[in-house]
Amino acid sequence: MPRSRRSVRRVEEYAADPMPRGAWPATLAPVRQVLDDGLDxxxxxxxxxxxxxxxxxxxxxxxxxxxxxxxxxxxxxxxxTRPSESDLWEHIALHREPGVDAEFGLVEWLLHVPRRTPGVPAGAGVPRAEPR
Structure with missing residues (x-):
């Protein structure tokens, strides 16, 4: 079977710079689990x-x-837009697949893209609720 080409295969704590477990966001259970056990x-x-x-x-x-x-x-x-991210990224290591690009999105992203994209009318691509 051919090998899967994934841009990131695994996320784990960066051993050279571990995140203190008492500091946010390591206090969140899912973040702590990724830091402790890694995530495939x-x-x-x-x-x-x-x-x-x-x-x-x-x-x-x-x-x-x-x-x-x-x-x-x-x-x-x-x-x-406005930086609000944690410094968790400085404490994780990614096991990457060479030569594979990546894309990702958050649901919130769908609400902001049309406003930031030149030539795209405001509200384009945002689902509208049907009247009852």
Missing amino acids: LDTVTVFVGENGAGKSTLVEAIALAFGMSPEGGSTNSGHS
């Missing part, structure tokens, strides 16, 4: 959980460690 990623990985659980914190840290904007996109998309 598949071709598509989806994080699901309650608000404030650490989903976006993990995704943003992986993006920053990869060299991408924490707000979504690809390595060729460097847009950023």
